[in-house]
Amino acid sequence: MKRIIYFFVTACILLTSSCSDFLEEYSQDLSRVRSYEDLNEILIGNAYLSSGLVVNEGYYINVYNPNYMILHLMTDELSENSFSYDLNSYGGLMRDEMFPYFTWQQNVCLNYENRSVYESQEAWFFNKAYSSIATCNMVLYEVDNLTPSNADEEFQRDKIKGEAYFLRALYYQLLVNLYAEPYNPSTAAQTPGVPLKVSEKIEDMEYERNSVQDVYNQVVSDLEKAEQYLKNVHKPNSIQHAGINAVYILRSRVALFMQDWQNAKKYAELSIQENSYLRDISKGSFEGSFIEPKNEEITFVMGGAAFGNINFTRPGETYYGTIYSPNWIISDHLYNLYEEGDARRDIFFGREYGENNLPYYQKIDISFSNLGIYKTVSDQFCYRSAEAYLNAAEAEAQLGNDQAALQHLNKLRAARIKNNSNLSASGAQLIQIIRDERQRELCLEGVRWFDMRRYTVDPKYKQVETVKHSYSVYKLERYSTVKSEMATYELKSDDGGMVLDIPKSVREFQNTIGGNARPERKADIITY
Secondary structure (H helix, E strand, C coil): CCCCCCCCCCHHHHHHHHHHHHCCCCCCCCHCCCCCHEEEEEEHHCCCCCCEEEEEEECCCEECCCCCCCCCCCCCEEEECCCCCCCCHHHHHHHHHHHHHCCCCCCCEEEHHHHHHHHHHHHHHHHHHHHHHHHHHHHHEEECCCCCHHHHHHHHHHHHHHHHHHHHHHHHHHHHCCCCCCCCCCCCCCCCCCCCCCCCCCCCCCCCCCCHHHHHHHHHHHHHHHHHHHHCCCCCCCCCCCCCCHHHHHHHHHHHHHHHHHHHHHHHHHHHHHHEEEEECCCCCCCCCEEECCCCCCEEEECCHHHHHHCCCCCCCEEEEEEEECCEEHHHHHCCCCCEEHHHHHHHEEECCCHHCCECCCCCCCCCCHHCCCCCCCCEEEEEHHHHHHHHHHHHHHCHHHHHHHHHHHHHHHHCCCCCCCCCHHHHHHHHHHHHHHHHHHHCCCCCHHHHHHHHCCCCCCCCEEEEEEEEEEEEEECEEEEEEEEEEEEEEECCCCCCCCCHHHHHHHHCCCCCCCCCCCCCCEEE
């Protein structure tokens, strides 16, 4: 029997049923807030992202909460797998829905046939962040209406406030990097960003977009408060909760985006002081997956991980004698960045299941037995000590401190490459080495999208990437699926394609917000 497989985004309809969700007050019944534990539960349930999950349900494979997996698809880290055979069922549905993101289309509501079918999906990425921000706003209001009765409750109060400020900063940082031009110090004050709403109140007003500078100022302000309130939370009970080290890493990352090299260095070094551990994989083999709860590099995760299982649901299994294949494989660009002896190449990517599946994602456990199990790590929001070393190296290099930069870089590489020889470089060459190392180390963790954007506005070391993604079209011919054409699209990372348009439903609800002039993307088409 042919499998019938569906793709679900949990809560998508609920979140987009009202076009004004991103402006609304959090709808929780506030009368039930009686304690700090109540507020903690609201943060967990409504501010932190729900974990992604892929479930095998007999003839159905359902996907819940893929969250922001589009961050992987819009970069140069993945390529289409033209050997993926099962294109009319599970694979076909995912390819169809992700087509406008994978090929940087002007209108991400439209599939390849220009049918408008994905408006709720388009709005989800926008509204989910604002829904979580609304929760943070409410929690920050309500927490000050409670009075702590002892030192433990004072600690709990500060922890809740710190996490709410941290999450609000994280979501605004995400929004401004999806829906606005990258931060350029010389133009940020005049560049449209996203609407800011930091009050729990419903306000009857026409919203406009705050500037990119305004949004970054809010992010920095929130992180300053998060640092104040989480300063004593050195090891949260779970890596799924933010502590002070998560704040340090995000502050360092934000400073890099703002070209504030001194603060990028400062907070990266503070993070390294909190956790300097690097997992030594240089010998090339160990049990388990690289991103897993027992990896002590990991400081904070959110949103779980569905991407690996979405991409390669049944590795090694066959369907009527044909092996299952991933929808997307690791791009040649990424795979070829790894030198011989770099253990990351074989640990992050698999090469086990045949010529048509090489190489495939395995940074997080994607085994079929892992379906239906919530992963306690993330492929989108994963803060690790490795990033702190890379942030510190980049900041030092930008400041002209080449030897300090190399010291951070060589320490990381020693834990990754067998018989690693220390690098020696300076200036533009050193910057390029660090950028390549970032992609090797942080690949498919949701970081590359942001890096590609910010490199285009670096006044000293500007870098524009050219990326090509193909999309194959298939037809049924005598009970067999055959390729009928292949469309290839090209992105230059400064051509406007790395800014999503404000969702159609949001623009129609409040036209004062406006949109982004995302360019039309034409294809080179080969017909078979």
